[in-house]
Amino acid sequence: MIIQRLLSHDLPRSRWLAAALMATVLLLALAPLLFPGAKSMGVAAKMLVFILLVVSYDLLLGYTGIVSFAHTMFFGIGAYGVAIASTRMGEGWLAVATGSTLALLASLLLSLLIGLFSLRVKAIFFAMITLAVAAAFQTLASQLSDFTGGEDGLSFRNPLWLSPSFRLFDAPVLGVHIDGRLLAYYLLFGVVALAFLLLLRIVNSPFGRVLQAIRENDFRAEAIGYRTVVYRTLSNVLAALFATLAGVLLALWLRYTGPDTTLSFEIMLDILLIVVIGGMGTMYGAVLGSVLFVLAQNYLQDLLALGAGAFVGVPVLGAVVSPDRWLLWLGVLFVLSVYHFPTGIVGRLRTLAAAQPDEADKADKADKAGR
Amino acid sequence: MKSATVRSSAAAAAAVPKAHVDVRPIMLLVALMVLGLLLVGSPSTWLTLTVAGLAMGFIIFIIASGLTLIFGLMDVLNFGHGVFIALGAFVATSVLGGMAGWTTSPSVLLNLLAVFSAMVVAMVVAGGVGWAFERVIVRPVYGLHLKQILITMGGMIVGEELIKVIWGPLQIPLPPPEALRGSFFIGDAAIEKFRLLAVAVGLLVFLVMMWVLSRTKVGLLVRAGVQDREMVEALGYRVRRLFVGVFVTGSALAGLGGVLWGLYQQSVTPQIGAQVNVLIFIVIIIGGLGSTGGCFIGALLVGVLANYTGFLAPKVALFSNIALMVAILLWRPQGLYPVTSR
Amino acid sequence: MNLLTLAGVHTHIGAYHILHGVDLEVPEGAVTVLLGRNGAGKTTTLCTVMGLWAASKGTVRFAGEAIERQPVPEIARRGIAYVPENMGIFSDLTVQENMLLAARGARHADQLDRARLQWIFDLFPALQKFWLYPAGKLSGGQKQMLSVARALCEPRRLILIDEPSKGLAPSIVNNLVQALRELKAQRTTILLVEQNFRMARLLGDHVAVMDHGRVVHTGTMAALAADAELQQRLLGLSMGLSTGLSMNAHA
Numbered sequence: 001m002i003i004q005r006l007l008s009h010d011l012p013r014s015r016w017l018a019a020a021l022m023a024t025v026l027l028l029a030l031a032p033l034l035f036p037g038a039k040s041m042g043v044a045a046k047m048l049v050f051i052l053l054v055v056s057y058d059l060l061l062g063y064t065g066i067v068s069f070a071h072t073m074f075f076g077i078g079a080y081g082v083a084i085a086s087t088r089m090g091e092g093w094l095a096v097a098t099g100s101t102l103a104l105l106a107s108l109l110l111s112l113l114i115g116l117f118s119l120r121v122k123a124i125f126f127a128m129i130t131l132a133v134a135a136a137f138q139t140l141a142s143q144l145s146d147f148t149g150g151e152d153g154l155s156f157r158n159p160l161w162l163s164p165s166f167r168l169f170d171a172p173v174l175g176v177h178i179d180g181r182l183l184a185y186y187l188l189f190g191v192v193a194l195a196f197l198l199l200l201r202i203v204n205s206p207f208g209r210v211l212q213a214i215r216e217n218d219f220r221a222e223a224i225g226y227r228t229v230v231y232r233t234l235s236n237v238l239a240a241l242f243a244t245l246a247g248v249l250l251a252l253w254l255r256y257t258g259p260d261t262t263l264s265f266e267i268m269l270d271i272l273l274i275v276v277i278g279g280m281g282t283m284y285g286a287v288l289g290s291v292l293f294v295l296a297q298n299y300l301q302d303l304l305a306l307g308a309g310a311f312v313g314v315p316v317l318g319a320v321v322s323p324d325r326w327l328l329w330l331g332v333l334f335v336l337s338v339y340h341f342p343t344g345i346v347g348r349l350r351t352l353a354a355a356q357p358d359e360a361d362k363a364d365k366a367d368k369a370g371r
Numbered sequence: 372m373k374s375a376t377v378r379s380s381a382a383a384a385a386a387v388p389k390a391h392v393d394v395r396p397i398m399l400l401v402a403l404m405v406l407g408l409l410l411v412g413s414p415s416t417w418l419t420l421t422v423a424g425l426a427m428g429f430i431i432f433i434i435a436s437g438l439t440l441i442f443g444l445m446d447v448l449n450f451g452h453g454v455f456i457a458l459g460a461f462v463a464t465s466v467l468g469g470m471a472g473w474t475t476s477p478s479v480l481l482n483l484l485a486v487f488s489a490m491v492v493a494m495v496v497a498g499g500v501g502w503a504f505e506r507v508i509v510r511p512v513y514g515l516h517l518k519q520i521l522i523t524m525g526g527m528i529v530g531e532e533l534i535k536v537i538w539g540p541l542q543i544p545l546p547p548p549e550a551l552r553g554s555f556f557i558g559d560a561a562i563e564k565f566r567l568l569a570v571a572v573g574l575l576v577f578l579v580m581m582w583v584l585s586r587t588k589v590g591l592l593v594r595a596g597v598q599d600r601e602m603v604e605a606l607g608y609r610v611r612r613l614f615v616g617v618f619v620t621g622s623a624l625a626g627l628g629g630v631l632w633g634l635y636q637q638s639v640t641p642q643i644g645a646q647v648n649v650l651i652f653i654v655i656i657i658g659g660l661g662s663t664g665g666c667f668i669g670a671l672l673v674g675v676l677a678n679y680t681g682f683l684a685p686k687v688a689l690f691s692n693i694a695l696m697v698a699i700l701l702w703r704p705q706g707l708y709p710v711t712s713r
Numbered sequence: 714m715n716l717l718t719l720a721g722v723h724t725h726i727g728a729y730h731i732l733h734g735v736d737l738e739v740p741e742g743a744v745t746v747l748l749g750r751n752g753a754g755k756t757t758t759l760c761t762v763m764g765l766w767a768a769s770k771g772t773v774r775f776a777g778e779a780i781e782r783q784p785v786p787e788i789a790r791r792g793i794a795y796v797p798e799n800m801g802i803f804s805d806l807t808v809q810e811n812m813l814l815a816a817r818g819a820r821h822a823d824q825l826d827r828a829r830l831q832w833i834f835d836l837f838p839a840l841q842k843f844w845l846y847p848a849g850k851l852s853g854g855q856k857q858m859l860s861v862a863r864a865l866c867e868p869r870r871l872i873l874i875d876e877p878s879k880g881l882a883p884s885i886v887n888n889l890v891q892a893l894r895e896l897k898a899q900r901t902t903i904l905l906v907e908q909n910f911r912m913a914r915l916l917g918d919h920v921a922v923m924d925h926g927r928v929v930h931t932g933t934m935a936a937l938a939a940d941a942e943l944q945q946r947l948l949g950l951s952m953g954l955s956t957g958l959s960m961n962a963h964a
Contacts, residue, residue, distance in 0.1 A: 065517060067517060067520045067521070122516070123516050123517065123520070124442075124448045124516055124520065125656065125660075127448075127450075127520050128448075128652040128653075128656060129656070131648070131649055131652060132649055132652060132653050132692075132693055132696065133693065135649040135689065136689050136690050136692075136693045139688075139689040139690065140690060143686045143687075144686070265645055269524070269528060272521065272524060273528075276521060325532055325535065325536055327528065327532050328528075328529060328532035328533065328536070330528075331525055331528035331529035331532060332529055334521075334525040334528065335508065335522055335525040335526065335529065338512075338518055338521050338522045338525060339511060339512075339522070342518075587820075588813070588820045588821075591806070591810055591813065591814060592814070594803075594805065594806060595803045595806060595810075595814055598803050598804065598805060598806075599801060599803060601765060601785070602797070602801035602803070603814070604784075604785040604786045604789070605763055605765065605785055605789055605795045605797075605801070606789060606814055606815055606817070606863075607786050607789035607790045607817050608786055608817075609784075609786045610786070611784075710805070
């Protein structure tokens with residue numbers, strides 16, 4: 001079947017998951033029609049960017065077993081690339097192309113360096129070094145204000161077709177105006193969709209399988225003959241490149257880049273939370289997790305505010321259920337996930353599906369017939 | 372006859388040359404200070420900066436020493452160590468806030484007692500939380516490095532949020548008490564009083580730690596365990612229990628460091644833990660994972676360098692730490708004083 | 714009476730199945746030598762007894778009590794000392810500190826048993842000479858001496874020793890033999906893995922031969938030493954005629 005080949009034979013393997021994913025795809029695809037408000041479009045766009053950002057991190061953590069804290073650095077490089085180019089060269093497609101290319105090159109070099117220098121050492125060493133490098137980069141970005149706009153960041157204009165004031169047709173189509181925002185949104189959607197399918201293809205290829213072998217037992221993999229440093233570095237580079245791409249998309253959407261939008265440690269923690277709770281090493285976990293996370297980040301607070309209303313005046317309890325402290329609950333969920341649900345939501349759904357043998361058997365037979 | 376034998380054995384041993392202490396890292400620190408003097412120019416400014424740097428270095432050492440021992444002994448890296456720092460700092464705000472009578476008094480003694488009380492309370496609280504942290508978060512993931520990194524990070528997130536629950540998410544000022552503000556003057560050099568206190572406390576902690584490590588059986592167990600935990604167990608010692616003790620001590624020390632750091636910066640935010648985290652990781656990598664001596668020199672190097680670059684080229688301050696780390700790793704890939712058989 | 718008994722012990726290290734049902738009896742107060750080719754599982758057997766590797770099946774009984782599920786420190790506290798093949802010396806600690814560690818009853822060096830210490834110094838003079846020296850600076854042979862000395866500094870019921878004579882000069886091997894003989898005289902039980910046949914013959918009362926993770930022969934050392942054909946069959950080399958020759962590595 002076409003769907004199978006599109007998804008590189010890596011199916012959801014759970015009805016609930018498949019349903020959730022289809023709903024996600026549909027809602028995101030039709031967001032400008034269904035939720036045309038500025039806030040909801042912003043949420044949808046953020047979902048798309050995060051999907052790409054977290055899925056690329058899953059390649060690194062879930063499939064290769066590497067913890068890196070430098071992911072947001074590459075995210076930032078992509079965003080700053082576009083921002084700096086558009087500011088200095090004047091806005092337009094040339095600036096975007098130049099900025100993106102230079103950003104991708106910079107990420108390539110940096111991730112290669114980091115990989116070759118640090119991947120020979122123990123995982124803990126590597127994690128610490130990436131932490132330090134990312135922190136240094138963040139400081140650098142806020143310090144070199146002439147170049148990067150410092151703490152205030154850089155605002156810039158998009159190429160004509162992506163500018164909010166641009167109209168492709170004067171009359172609305174299907175009830176919405178085809179303006180720059182819409183085009184920008186569908187650019188994000190298209191790129192993220194393609195990138196996701198590409199990543200799915202990568203992790204289901206022989207290369208991906210070697211990564212997983214390395215994750216399980218790198219001694220064994222080395223003994224069999226795979227140069228683990230090479231594979232790890234490649235994984236590092238790929239993850240960095242896709243993160244840079246996500247940064248480019250974010251910059252194009254926000255028409256602004258600053259240290260807070262991409263480089264902050266909070267974002268790195270968010271990525272970690274999503275990938276673990278969603279399900280490491282599943283790709284779909286990152287998708288589902290990102291969607292749920294961004295939703296929660298924007299709408300759960302309202303929900304919690306209702307609950308907090310009941311506890312107004314109660315000293316500690318009131319603060320604990322305060323909407324600002326939703327991260328606390330997420331953190332608890334994260335810790336629980338690492339212990340009890342190492343395969344995350346997606347893993348759980350798949351286990352439940354497998355527990356119903358008839359469905360799973362049918363699906364399996366269909367898979368095999370389709371191959 | 373027996374005591375004579377022992378005496379003669381000691382005498383015989385004295386005739387054998389003792390192993391020399393590797394002084395090159397210490398010389399590196401001295402060289403840095405000399406370089407600083409040359410670049411800064413004015414000796415009084417240099418003195419101010421150097422004392423500030425040493426103070427900062429001692430505080431970092433207090434915080435990082437626990438972490439490096441925990442890692443050396445049990446192969447656990449607590450990415451959430453920062454939460455104890457933050458806890459200590461915030462506890463200090465509460466304690467000192469509650470002792471306003473003593474902190475606003477001009478009496479040095481009362482001021483010192485107030486600060487001392489804050490330190491004690493912070494250490495007890497941080498140590499207690501550390502005990503819970505080890506039981507609940509760390510114990511299930513011994514030996515599983517990936518999960519350790521993730522889960523201790525998670526612990527830090529939860530801890531930071533709980534701190535915000537108790538103390539609020541905003542910055543809280545933490546000025547030193549009345550009599551400890553301001554500076555001494557040695558000639559032209561202004562030396563902040565509080566920083567001297569930090570140096571004194573840090574030195575005390577260092578000396579006590581060194582004494583415990585080298586003169587007590589417990590310290591001996593820790594040093595041996597850092598080298599070869601299994602052999603220590605095979606000799607009949609319950610290293611797991613020892614580890615809990617080291618973890619709690621390390622957390623308490625982080626709390627103490629948090630108090631000093633908060634007073635040094637004169638304000639406290641919930642992110643203080645994550646910020647200092649990066650710094651202490653750099654320090655323990657520089658020093659050599661598991662080495663207290665290396666951690667000490669590394670911390671002083673980082674503190675002094677940060678203050679020199681802060682004066683000479685502020686824009687590259689944090690970068691300079693990374694550069695220092697890279698330079699040292701190129702010289703000694705395992706850190707300044709690598710622990711043998713690691 | 715058997716101080717130590719292994720029954721049907723299997724040990725897996727990761728995915729590798731090393732011990733395939735070891736049955737072994739170690740009589741009290743005597744020296745039992747564990748022989749076998751490289752890779753037969755001798756070291757793994759010692760490690761399993763000590764608890765460093767968990768037995769996946771079977772029982773290990775010490776003085777009648779099952780210890781196969783006990784943690785390492787508890788096993789050591791029953792009076793079992795272990796001298797590993799890699800010596801297990803703490804290189805950054807001095808010789809004195811190494812010995813102090815081994816003496817569970819002593820908190821300071823002054824509390825070490827003087828008489829016992831003197832006995833150890835008589836056996837291994839180098840330890841006295843380098844008493845305050847970091848153990849890492851000792852020569853290989855001296856480290857081995859220290860490793861054995863650690864097992865001697867307090868009385869133990871059972872000592873597990875893994876190839877103590879490896880790489881040692883013959884004169885030092887003599888000291889070692891003497892030390893172990895004196896231990897035996899004190900009714901300490903010894904389970905010795907040794908490839909140096911001369912030493913094995915001098916010390917061993919009982920012998921167990923291992924191959925492919927199983928014990929394939931048990932009996933007295935005297936019986937094995939007298940039977941050249943048996944030696945050839947079990948070990949691929951005769952022990953009796955060529956004194957001082959160690960076994961060549963097979964496979």
